[in-house]
Amino acid sequence: AASVGGRLRQCLAKGGTWVLTLDVSASPSGGGTLTVVVAPPPEAAAAGEIPWEAELAVPEPGRAPGTDAPASADPAQALLAADEDTAVVLERLAEQEALVAFHREELHQTNQGVLALHAELDAAGRAQRTAFAAERRARKEAETARRRLTFLADASVVLNASLNLDEIVRRLPELLVPDHASRADVWLFDDEGEEAHPASHAAAAVRAARTGRPQYAAAHPGGLPGVDDQPPSALDPDRPLLCVPLLTRRAPLGVLTLSPPGERWAPDDAVMLIEFARRASIALDNARRFEHNRDIAETLQRALLTELPDIPRLSLAARYLPATHGLNIGGDWFDAFRGPDGSLITVVGDVTGHGLHAAVMMSQLRTALRAYAVDHSSPGRLLTRLHQFLHHLQPDLFATAVIARFHPGEPTLTWAAAGHPPPVLRLPDGRVRVLDAKPGAMLGIPLHQEIADHTEPLEPGSTLALYTDGLVERRARGIDPGIARLAAALGSFEPGELDADPESSADRLLSPLLSDSERDDDICLLLCHLHG
Template sequence: MQQPGGPGQGTGPDQLDSSVAALVRDAGASVALVYLLPPGERVLQLAVVSGVSRRIAAPWARIAVEAPIPVAEAVRERHQVWLGSQEEVARRYPQLGLVLPYDFMLAATPITSGTTVWGGVVLLWPIRHSPQLSSLEREAIAAFCRRTGLLLRQGADSGHPVLPAPEPRVLAPPRSRSPERAEALAAVDFAERLPLGCCALDLDGRITFITATAADLVGAGAVTLTGARPWEVLLWLQDPVFEDRYREAVVSRRPTSFTALRPPDDWLFFELYPDASGISVHITPIPSGHAPTTAPWEQPARSAEPVGATALYHLTHLAATLTEAVGVQDVVDLVADQIVPAFGAQALALMTPEDGRLRIIGYRGYPAELMRRFDAEPLTTDTPAVRVLNTGVPSFYSTFADLKRAYPPAVHQDDKAAWAFLPLIASGRGVGSLVLAYDRTRPFPPAERAILSSLAGLLAQALDRARLYDTKHQLAHTLQAGLLPQTLPRVSGLEVAARYLPAGHGMDVGGDFYDLIRCDESTAAAAIGDVQGHNVTAAALMGQVRTAVHAHGTAGAFPGEVLARTNRLLTDLDPGLFTSCLYVHLDLARHRARLATAGHPPPLLRHPDGRTEVLRLPPGLLLGIEPDADYPTAEIPLPPGTVLALYTDGLVETPGTDIDDSIAHLARQLALARDQTMDALADTLIAHATKSAPRHDDIALLLIRACADSETP
């Protein structure tokens, strides 16, 4: 993948890596994570890591743009997010604070060029950093984002986009100098002469150097320890607290310590001193009589294979993340994004029973053709995925030979070497099966089986909640859709188009409505409105309001009278909800329109010559407030070629943006799309409004174009 440029510039990924290294140096940061947003996707993918291991970064490898995570907010809102303390992290992003309860400061900044967001960068500093970014640090971040945005823009324009690899690239720690061999040997001799034990860990927690004294203190040979993580080879260090101290040191870049009992009765004191390249560890024996009688984290009875902090860390992260899942697709996406990188599997398949068959609703790491082959297995077949669903008992196969012994008809159809088949049980019911597959044989010790079973339990509960949500959501929106017109009447002299989009999140339904009314051969009417609230009550009231407006309009009442009569009805009903409404009476013979508003966003008018304006109508109170409210009527010309755009506030309201600016922007989009049909124009306006940020309100849009008789569709 070559990045355009002259000789010696290297590839896009190479340029990105060198830019990240320069950013870490210039900004004085301890950790950097660079995310890319592939074209057309709404998931940020981790591309480059500096300052921590891939294992620590794994839970954050894929982040939905809508997620409550700093980098997602930075990309979503196109502004920098600064978190100056652990308390601020916990307050603003409780999920992040739960999984990373360490002291650090964080800046998340979007990577942009022009109007395009290409991704984001996250930087961490130790808590000793000043409360705010310095001007030099801000400029270093801004320069990196400018360079990277240009790099990504050039790659996309040249047809060679810089895309994230399946695994993020981890940059090597910076080295201030290259020590000579004599200096290195002198340093080793110095460490060996010390009466205390010394060792060094890299950022992945592996021992890169250990003195003979330290090896004697922990009771293992240097050969056994070098290249290994201490808590993986020393059973008495396998308590999750010990690994968590290492993680704390890497993330916070602050010294930390802990006390551990080496059986039978030798207490050791560990001090960890981190920097950008790794961790120096001092190990000191505690004299008899000074050792603690108990350790606060000590468990009365521990398995010989206790669950490590990494697994608990990933499980906690997944549990916190699943609380944000709403529908089944949210759960599927989270499972696919989090479990594969975090729990060591290379592939997974998530299945649920449906109509007597086991359907695959999500997968990762498997080819689509293989998934189609296994999809929709009858629940009467004897396969591992069906059996664990029916029995509720998980199955683990360390090799294909193990799988073949349990299921003689089995054929090795994938390239995997080990499998875990986990039942998803919620409230005593089987709601699905999860298959995890591994590239290498795997022993699945009891501790790992326990954590995978806990994982399956979390997923089952989330999936059960999500299915219930989807059912209620579909029922509510079916009710709401039934209250809206299924089709718009054909009216001679008009070209019309309508769109309705429910809110992107939340189960509640809104009260947005629109209508087109044929009054007689030469007149018609249009209405659009929004009932306050997002619940079934609002949707039901919307049906009453639309019915009242339609009835008064069909009877030939003028706009101000239609709104006044509907207002009196609402005040009599006293629903406790207010309603905005805009009503338009169209005189097609005279090419005129009369309009009245009840607190509704102003309509847009595009003249035949393309000039577009926001119609500022005489104001009227929201419906349902004052029974004797008056609704003034305004009249405008409506010659052939004129386009009138009616919409609800969901189309123009975005967090942090002035609504008048959003309405003016919508008017400009309407002016630019002069040659489109009303259907195409409706799609354009909706797409433009929704691509920049997720919408949290319903959207209704009604477009009306006055035509000459010969143009009538």
């Protein structure tokens, strides 16, 4: 009976529908045999499970085996009573099956959640990879744009650092080749905007000059923004050409023709090159206008300088050197002319500032001085009247000047200064004196002043140097060391050198004084040598 119960529990644990068959056979002695057959369900039988069979002895009716108690009249009831925990086992097995089904469903839901989470993570990974790729592209594009802007900024600095037209034209290819172009040609028109020798240039360059629009000449269209496509150049059909006009507000200056460093340009590179050409046009226009104005200024300056008179027994030599920066025109000036009494009046002056305004004011002062000298005024009186004239004519403009009068037949020099460096006098024996008597204040300042005259004995063989501060003043050392250097240079001449050639003497005097000059100011020198 115990083995039958165990077998039944195994069947219940396996699940499915098991067929239990009980067969009782009686014996003559009053007992019998119980045959138990347990048949597996069809699926188990198909898997090789065979029926299980067992035989049990049935005790005599009314008695249980080994006891005096009456036996059950029903053998099945007796068999099931032999294993009382079968029902409990079945109940627990049902509970376990329910629990297993619950966990199976829970596991299924968990698996579904895990699958959904994996799908979300995969989508998030794809989105992240897409974002990283977009960020890398954006960074690369930003870096490329930064390099283009840096190139344009650096190129603007280089192009605008000079006002020399030839130097700017020379620098244009240096800025472009080889990073942005394999070749760069600059075609400049003349000052009237005329196209010089158009036949020697590509047809696209000629079209760019005449239409004012960039042209791209190649076998295949370039698709560049703001650029017209043209057939390849007959002069060089295998080389793509980008022809950009150099435009200004007044007239086109020329055409910049470029060849790509590779097969072709990217659209953004073409936009950068067109902007580069625009900035180059501004620099070229500024340089051309500057050179034009400089030529006018130098012509005006030379026209305003005086031709020195021929005076018996007195040699004059003058030098005017414009500043090397700016328009090369300033307010430094010299003059020498005869007075009504036959005396020689020499003057060196300096109007503050540079440019055409200073030059015009210098011309007016020179004219006023000659007019005032008609009434035999002394140098101090002439400067006083010039002070009043300038103060009323141009209250915001000032000037310095020194005037020296040489009297015919008299060994005397009369001079006066207004805010100007002192004259330097070389005596016949080679000694040099700086005539540093107290000068007047600058001309034109809002101050009433009467500028005094000074006299100095003048022996034959003496030399007087009048000059402006540009000759002796240095920013780091002031003006006094420069005056001392001028005096030493003037004293270094041999006695006969100044008599023989005053012009060469003027050049020799300037040479040591200009060796350390930055030439940021005009320089004026007037030598007056009285022959022995």
